[in-house]
Amino acid sequence: MMTDVAHDSYIPRNAIDHISPFFSKGQHSHSHNHHHHHQYQTPISTPVPRRRSAQIDPSTPAFSAIPTTAANLASSAVSYNTPPATPPLNKQSTVAEPLAWCTARARIPTPDGSEYFLHIYENTRDKKEHLAFVFGDAIRSKSLDKVQWNETEIDRVKRGAYQGRLQPTTEVAQQDASELGLLTPASVAITQVTESDVSMSPSKPLVRIHSECFTGEIGHSARCDCGEQLDEAIRLMKAEGSGVVVYLRQEGRGIGLAEKLKAYNLQDLGYDTVMANLLLNHGADERTYEVAQAILEDLGQTHIRLLTNNPDKIEQIEKESQIKVVERVPMMPKSWEAIEQGLEAEFEVKEGAIENKIVRGKELDRYLKVKVERMRHMIAIPSTMGVL
Numbered sequence: 001m002m003t004d005v006a007h008d009s010y011i012p013r014n015a016i017d018h019i020s021p022f023f024s025k026g027q028h029s030h031s032h033n034h035h036h037h038h039q040y041q042t043p044i045s046t047p048v049p050r051r052r053s054a055q056i057d058p059s060t061p062a063f064s065a066i067p068t069t070a071a072n073l074a075s076s077a078v079s080y081n082t083p084p085a086t087p088p089l090n091k092q093s094t095v096a097e098p099l100a101w102c103t104a105r106a107r108i109p110t111p112d113g114s115e116y117f118l119h120i121y122e123n124t125r126d127k128k129e130h131l132a133f134v135f136g137d138a139i140r141s142k143s144l145d146k147v148q149w150n151e152t153e154i155d156r157v158k159r160g161a162y163q164g165r166l167q168p169t170t171e172v173a174q175q176d177a178s179e180l181g182l183l184t185p186a187s188v189a190i191t192q193v194t195e196s197d198v199s200m201s202p203s204k205p206l207v208r209i210h211s212e213c214f215t216g217e218i219g220h221s222a223r224c225d226c227g228e229q230l231d232e233a234i235r236l237m238k239a240e241g242s243g244v245v246v247y248l249r250q251e252g253r254g255i256g257l258a259e260k261l262k263a264y265n266l267q268d269l270g271y272d273t274v275m276a277n278l279l280l281n282h283g284a285d286e287r288t289y290e291v292a293q294a295i296l297e298d299l300g301q302t303h304i305r306l307l308t309n310n311p312d313k314i315e316q317i318e319k320e321s322q323i324k325v326v327e328r329v330p331m332m333p334k335s336w337e338a339i340e341q342g343l344e345a346e347f348e349v350k351e352g353a354i355e356n357k358i359v360r361g362k363e364l365d366r367y368l369k370v371k372v373e374r375m376r377h378m379i380a381i382p383s384t385m386g387v388l
């Protein structure tokens, strides 16, 4: 490792004194990538602090401290992989750029008793925090599970790279932890999930690639059905016990919230969603799906059943990637489904009852109709619906 480091022209001499985690062998096999070198250089000027985790009792095998001195590192046979907060470079991946890697994952229980794992991603394309809601135990993030340089089992637990479920520890262990100001192996308890829990998941899970819509998801807007679609995707994945919602921060079809609000003002003048975007000098849809491709590959999802009505999304997600949409699962707007089934009258009674979370109204109808007529969306307009 020393030789490897010394021969790399990118590394200042003083870096070798510290044997920074940012110069592990694994990273240097990718020395053609200048972009990443730039990132790795930053920490060199400051000595690498001795990590607290090194204080953990080394006699406990699972939590043995990882050597941090130069001498230990040079003689160590342990191969260190990804340093913290750097992209795991996956040679097998067919999607070269952008890379996406999961920095943390946590269990999110929901009111009906089910749960999912929220994954937060970083990527090389933008600075946004894209997310993945993962349902079921079988779907794992490769980048999250990868062993990072100098990390202990406790570090892995903190970032969510454990299998099974975390359990509350004893009061004694918690007391110890609070006195020491650090977690010890006794502060961590994990229950493994059974083999059958893991194998029950279908091989082709439901996937929804959803773009952020603050107004529709948080703001109760009846201009679109984005919130309803997100809820429905989650409902279906809970029911199947498996699935992934990739939640992309491409607000307003990629134009951002401020520009979307301007578009709404133009829509109030009578322009449709497409025209409003164009009048603001934007494309009708400025979204891209490469980060979603990288996230799905990281989660091992290459043959997917995609919940969408949008043909552009299918074309873009399959483009230049391993990902295949083996089935499209339509998302019928709830209010149109009700109109089709002659249940519209029930809505009148329930109007204002947000609890059923059904978006409805003339503005939504117009928005959906534009999707069908101008954006090739595959939704059947109810025959009984009046003029919009």
Ligand SMILES: Nc1nc2c(ncn2[C@@H]2O[C@H](COP(=O)(O)OP(=O)(O)OP(=O)(O)O)[C@@H](O)[C@H]2O)c(=O)[nH]1
Residues within 6 Å of the ligand: 209, 210, 211, 212, 213, 214, 223, 224, 226, 229, 250, 251, 252, 253, 254, 255, 260, 263, 273, 277, 307, 308, 309, 310, 313, 331, 377
């Ligand atoms: N510019 C603009 N964006 C909108 C408007 N209404 C909703 N959006 C955005 O449109 C996006 C909706 O994306 P998705 O939920 O992925 O849906 P989709 O691409 O239309 O296709 P489906 O997969 O069929 O739902 C979100 O980013 C919303 O913020 C609008 O009137 N103008």
